[in-house]
Amino acid sequence: MEFETLKLEIADGAATITLNRPDRLNALSFQLLAELHRAMRIVAAAVPKREARALLITGAGRGFCSGADLTAPRPNDPQDPKESLRDYFLPPVHILKNIGIPTIAAVNGVAAGAGMSLALSCDIVVAARSASFLSAFVNIGLVPDVGASWLLPQALGDARSAGMMLLGEKLPAEKAAEWGLIWKCVEDDQLMTEAGAMLKKFAAGAGMSYSRIKQLMRAAPQNTLPLQIQMESEFQAVLRDSEDAQEARKAFADKRPPVFKGR
Numbered sequence: 001m002e003f004e005t006l007k008l009e010i011a012d013g014a015a016t017i018t019l020n021r022p023d024r025l026n027a028l029s030f031q032l033l034a035e036l037h038r039a040m041r042i043v044a045a046a047v048p049k050r051e052a053r054a055l056l057i058t059g060a061g062r063g064f065c066s067g068a069d070l071t072a073p074r075p076n077d078p079q080d081p082k083e084s085l086r087d088y089f090l091p092p093v094h095i096l097k098n099i100g101i102p103t104i105a106a107v108n109g110v111a112a113g114a115g116m117s118l119a120l121s122c123d124i125v126v127a128a129r130s131a132s133f134l135s136a137f138v139n140i141g142l143v144p145d146v147g148a149s150w151l152l153p154q155a156l157g158d159a160r161s162a163g164m165m166l167l168g169e170k171l172p173a174e175k176a177a178e179w180g181l182i183w184k185c186v187e188d189d190q191l192m193t194e195a196g197a198m199l200k201k202f203a204a205g206a207g208m209s210y211s212r213i214k215q216l217m218r219a220a221p222q223n224t225l226p227l228q229i230q231m232e233s234e235f236q237a238v239l240r241d242s243e244d245a246q247e248a249r250k251a252f253a254d255k256r257p258p259v260f261k262g263r
């Protein structure tokens with residue numbers, strides 16, 4: 001698959017996107033944003049065929065993603081700043097937030113600005129000990145965007161998210177894990193081993209459970225408890241009779257690992 005600013009691999013149900021502008025700490029140029037949108041569309045199209053059953057996003061070099069590219073020439077920069085968010089930053093993240101397979105951010109270095117939003121838009125964030133999260137927007141006179149002003153308070157509450165958004169200081173990965181912003185902080189040399197193992201596990205897992213769990217999580221903040229329970233019950237009724245649930249019960253009785261088919 002032809003890309004200049006990222007790499008996309010899909011093998012054995014596992015899709016991996018590696019942002020690939022290491023000299024700019026993988027800053028989001030318009031070209032990278034357009035290619036990320038194209039890569040996300042390819043992954044999304046592979047989901048119904050079960051060719052993509054889990055997705056991992058990481059960065060090449062020592063950074064995960066330093067946010068909007070502040071230095072590259074922007075000859076095609078849209079005139080209206082709302083257009084740049086609407087037409088470039090938001091479309092790939094929209095697919096990422098809505099895709100029905102588990103998504104993992106393997107944060108190998110700094111995740112700043114929209115790069116932090118991109119990482120936090122994944123279902124599972126695992127970060128290297130040397131990585132950090134930086135709500136950089138305030139340092140360049142902007143407000144948090146690409147969902148950061150929603151994602152941070154949701155995860156951290158007011159006190160900690162206000163500190164991050166107003167102070168614009170790096171939050172080390174270890175603290176991010178301690179605060180519950182991310183799933184896990186691991187040693188640098190273990191990052192891709194741990195994230196890769198998770199990716200493999202998801203690619204072999206019960207796909208229908210994953211997609212329904214994600215729908216439940218998305219719906220929960222807007223739902224009342226009775227509505228949420230109703231939604232759980234409806235999903236459970238569908239899943240209980242699925243081939244995968246039957247296979248899991250049979251495998252349990254046979255004392256062997258289940259083989260899931262996403263049906």
Ligand code: T3D
Pocket residue numbers: 023024025027028066067068069070071072081084085110112113114115134136137139140142145
């Ligand atoms: O429509 C819109 O555009 C609005 C959308 C906004 C979304 C946003 O994301 S706003 C936030 C944009 N990002 C930033 O403000 C972060 C800027 N970068 C930094 O603060 C620092 O670079 C880091 C804290 C991320 C990393 O610091 P450090 O000391 O580890 O590395 P460095 O030396 O600063 O950077 C290494 C190289 O990457 C350097 O290039 P050089 O000097 O070696 O040629 C640096 O210029 C480059 N780089 C880092 N961040 C960016 C970048 N180049 C372009 N854009 C960047 N964002």
